[in-house]
Each structure stands twice: as structure tokens, then as C-alpha cells.
Amino acid sequence: MKTRTFAIALASTALLALGACNQSQGNKEAPNAQTPKAEKAAGDKTIAAGLTANAKFMAAAKAAGLDQTLAGPGPYTVFVPDDAAFDGAPAGTFDAKPDNRAQITGILTNLILPGTVMAADIDKAIDNGKGKASLATMGGGTVTATKDGGKIVLADASGHKATVTKADDQFSNGVVHHVDAVLMPAKGQAAKPAVGQKAG
Secondary structure, rough: OOHHHHHHHHHHHHHHHHHHHHHOOOOOOOOOOOOOHHHHHOOOOOOHHOOOOOHHHHHHHHHHHHHHOOOOOOOOOEEEEOHHHHOOOOOOOOOOOOHHHHHHHHHHHHOOOOOOHHHHHHHHHHHOOOOOOOEEEOOOEEEEEEEEEEEEEEEOOOOOOOEEEEEEEOOOOOOEEEEOOOOOOOOOHHEEEOOOOOOO
């Protein structure tokens, strides 16, 4: 329980702290820095610049203010749901209004891992975990990775699943894996309501 509380406490500042840490140390000294080969493959586009600007993921990232984070030094690993996955979310989930920002932030940070985690890294973790691997998210929770028919399948705390449809899109500040569903944070993990706003 102490470990989980510590992880959640860190999560609120993790994105900013990671960016600031990498800026002060320089990306090449950071433990998760990309290899020269990976940097060459990634080019000079950030995740924010490389994803389709009018995609629903980027619209949600802008509503949460995470578009600036994904334009920062990183590195980050982002599971990006396709537009159909956003369309399948309950009505109002991603409404771009101020009182919905905490909820959107909680959902999106549940789709971001710190560092650059390639599909091969996830495969290896699944093998080492005898068929299952827990991946710690920037939102303070975990997603569980398994394999099904050679594809990586991710599950959230409620057991909802998303399949990686396209892996290893490399960018200057990390990697993107495209998925076919939105993974939700655990109920207690979701960002708390803004001050003065009633929960629920």
C-alpha cells in the first residue's frame, strides 16, 4: 500500500519532473535516453508534432494540456487509441470543458509510460513474467500486457482490453503504439475533481 501511495503521489508531478530532469541533465545522460540508432530512426519530430493533429487523441491531449508535455523532451511511451475507440467511450467522457480536464488527464496519463518502451521490450517482459507483465503508467496505475495470436494485448484495472494494432512509431521524444481501445484508470486512481467541484 505504501508503494502504491508513493507512486500516486509521484504521478501528479511525474510528467513535469521527468521533462525538467531531462532538460537539466541532457537527454543523452538520462537512463532512458534513446540510442543513436533509435534517434536517427526517430528523426526530429516530437510525439505531439508527429501524431495527426485532428485525431481525437490529440484533441483530448490539448483539452488536458498534455499536448505541451508530448512536445517536450520525454522520453515517453504512448498508447494511442484510434478515433473509433474514442467514439466508443461513454458520452461526455472527452468533452473539452474545464470541469472535465481532470478526468481527461487521468485517462490519458493511464496511456503513457515513462521512458522508451519498444514492442520488443514488452514482449520480453511478458516472457519473463510467464505470459503477463505489469506496466506502470504515468497516472500512477498499471496496465497488464499479455500476448494473443502474436499480438500484444493490454488490459486496464477493470479488465477492458486493447490490442496493439501498430507498434514502434518512433519520435524524437519517445515511441507510440497504436491501440484499438481506450484503457481507463482504476476508479480510485482517476484524477480528483477540481477544487469547488462536486465528485460524480
